[in-house]
Each structure stands twice: as C-alpha cells, then as structure tokens.
Amino acid sequence: MQTFREELRAVPSVAGQAPDVDWESVPQTPHELFMEWFRHALTQGVPEAHATTLSTVDERGAPDARMVILKDVSAVGNFKFATSDESAKAQQLLGNPNCALTLFWSPVARSIRVRGVAHRASAAESAADFRARHPLARAIALTGQQSSILTDGADRIAAITRAEAAVQNDDTLVSPLWSVWTVVPSSVEFWQGDPGRDHHRLRYVRDGAAWERQRLAC
Ligand SMILES: Cc1cc2nc3c(=O)[nH]c(=O)nc-3n(C[C@H](O)[C@H](O)[C@H](O)COP(=O)(O)O)c2cc1C
Numbered sequence: 470m471q472t473f474r475e476e477l478r479a480v481p482s483v484a485g486q487a488p489d490v491d492w493e494s495v496p497q498t499p500h501e502l503f504m505e506w507f508r509h510a511l512t513q514g515v516p517e518a519h520a521t522t523l524s525t526v527d528e529r530g531a532p533d534a535r536m537v538i539l540k541d542v543s544a545v546g547n548f549k550f551a552t553s554d555e556s557a558k559a560q561q562l563l564g565n566p567n568c569a570l571t572l573f574w575s576p577v578a579r580s581i582r583v584r585g586v587a588h589r590a591s592a593a594e595s596a597a598d599f600r601a602r603h604p605l606a607r608a609i610a611l612t613g614q615q616s617s618i619l620t621d622g623a624d625r626i627a628a629i630t631r632a633e634a635a636v637q638n639d640d641t642l643v644s645p646l647w648s649v650w651t652v653v654p655s656s657v658e659f660w661q662g663d664p665g666r667d668h669h670r671l672r673y674v675r676d677g678a679a680w681e682r683q684r685l686a687c
Contacts, residue, residue, distance in 0.1 A: 483662035485578035486513075490661060492671060498680055499657035499673035500546030506579060506659065515574040523550060524569040525561040533561060539570075540598060540649065548583055548652040549590070551598045553615035555646055562587045568652060578662030583654045590649035599647045600640070608632035610644045658685070 471479075488509065496502050510518040524534040535558060541549040548570055552559055562568060570583040589595075599607060611632040612625065619625065636642055658672040668687035673680040 483578050483666075483668070485574070485576045485662065487578040487661050487663060490669065492669065492684065495659075495671065495682070498546055499654065499659075500542050502659060502671075502673075503542060503546075503581060503657065506574075506581065510574045510577055510579070513574075513577050515576050518572070518574055520572075521550070522569075522571040523558060524571065525558050526565050526567065527557075527561050528564050533557060539572075543651070546654065548585075548654065549649055550652070551595070551647065551649045553610060553613065553644075553646050554648055555613060555617070556615040559648065559650075562650065570652060580660040582656075582658040582660070583652060584656045585652045585654040587650045587652045590651050592645075595648045596643040598649045599643045604636050605633065607636050607642070607644070610647050611635065611642065613644070613646055663687075 496505070507518060519539040520536050521539050522534050523537045524532060526532050537550040537552060537558075539548060540551055543549065550570075554560075566586045566588060568585065568587045571580065573580045599610065602610070608629050609632070612628045654675065656672055656674045658670060661669040663669060666687075670685035670687055672683045672685055674683060675681075
C-alpha cells in the first residue's frame with residue numbers, strides 16, 4: 470500500500486502553464502507588474518485570484534496567517550484588504566504592523582509575495598468598503614465578535630437575523646468595527662514556475678521614491 474508520503478510525492482507541483490516573460494522589460498513599479506499578472510490570471514481562469522494569505526505576528530512574536538480578499542491596489546501601489554477590528558489579525562497588526570501577503574495562482578504557475586507595513590485606512594474609506602459588501606456579509610459583520618469562541622449558536626443566528634433586518638431598513642448602516650487596511654510594501658517578489666525547475670524570481674525593493682529590481686536564484 471502506498472504510504473502517505475508516497476501519495477504526496479505523486480501529486481504534481483508547479484504544473485501550471487507559465488507564460489513567457491521578458492524579464493528585461495518588466496515595468497518600473499511592482500504594482501504595474503502586479504496588475505499585468507492579475508489581469509492575465511483572470512484571462513486564464515485562475516479561480517479567486519484575489520484571495521491572498523495575510524501573515525502577521527502576535528504579541529509574542531509568533532507568526533499567524535489566514536486568507537483575505539484583496540480589495541484594491543492603490544495608484545501608489547498599496548495593497549488593501551478589509552476585516553473586523555475585533556479579529557486576531559487586526560489586533561496583531563495594531564500591536565505590530567509588519568505583515569506579508571502571499572498569492573499563488575496554480576493554473577499559471579505564479580506566486581507573488583508582498584512584505585510591508587499595514588495601517589488602518591480612514592473611517593470614510595472603511596465605511597465605503599462596508600456599504601459595498603453583500604447585505605448578509607454586512608449583517609454578519611454588524612453582529613460582530615469575529616474570531617471569538619462560539620458559545621450559543623442560536624443566539625448568534627437570532628442576532629444575525631436582527632442585523633439583516635436592520636441592514637434591509639437602512640442601506641447606509643455601517644459597522645464601526647469594520648476597517649480597510651492598507652499594506653505599504655517594502656518589497657514585492659514575482660515568482661514564476663519553470664517546467665525545467667529553474668524557476669524565475671524577480672524582487673522589487675523600495676529605494677526611496679523608486680524601486681530597485683533584483684533577479685533571485687530559485
Ligand atoms: C478565500 C477566503 C477569503 C477570505 N477573506 C476574508 C476577508 O477579506 N476578510 C476577513 O476578515 N476574513 C476573510 N476570510 C476569513 C479569514 O481567513 C479568517 O478565517 C478570519 O478573518 C479570522 O481570522 P483571524 O482570527 O486570524 O483574524 C477569508 C477566508 C477565505 C478562505
């Protein structure tokens with residue numbers, strides 16, 4: 470019988486179709502290349518290409534990570550996501566704003582890593598993001614207590630039902646606990662798988678107002 474280790478070894482990795490890239494003529498800023506790669510990923514049917522792992526550290530310096538949805542990349546190249554202020558990630562970022570975002574797009578054998586510092590966006594930006602969310606997502610956020618231990622499921626369902634009615638009655642209702650976070654990158658790495666396993670890596674490192682580009686060994 471196959472061991473689990475053998476089962477794992479039999480799973481193909483970096484099996485996607487990596488497109489050709491002229492690494493000498495990439496854009497000068499990482500956000501331009503990010504948008505090029507993102508739009509290409511959509512044309513190739515990459516599912517949920519906007520899902521990214523957000524890594525943070527807690528008050529003991531222990532790392533933590535979870536998925537979030539990328540909400541925007543600003544004109545100056547800052548990455549945005551949104552969450553509840555009550556969540557572990559928000560609490561961790563308030564204590565230590567250093568964080569990382571990691572995306573992997575299997576069908577095109579591409580991954581992107583962002584390292585930077587996160588800060589909470591303005592109340593107006595967070596409110597606009599909140600109002601753009603699905604009504605049920607708004608109701609759940611208004612119910613609050615993200616990442617707390619569930620004790621009474623029935624109570625929670627009743628609270629969500631009340632919040633749904635409130636959202637239906639007032640489309641402008643906003644949770645004061647919902648925040649957009651802006652990740653200001655210090656480096657952004659673009660990784661592209663190679664069928665010959667000589668994978669390609671290009672890192673942009675912030676250098677004042679400009680970006681230095683570095684090719685890295687895989
Ligand atoms: C694909 C995907 C996207 C998600 N997007 C978000 C998001 O945008 N914001 C959010 O707060 N949680 C999102 N979640 C849930 C988080 O991964 C996580 O379970 C939750 O935010 C609690 O994390 P925390 O306790 O570390 O704060 C998403 C989960 C998945 C699987």
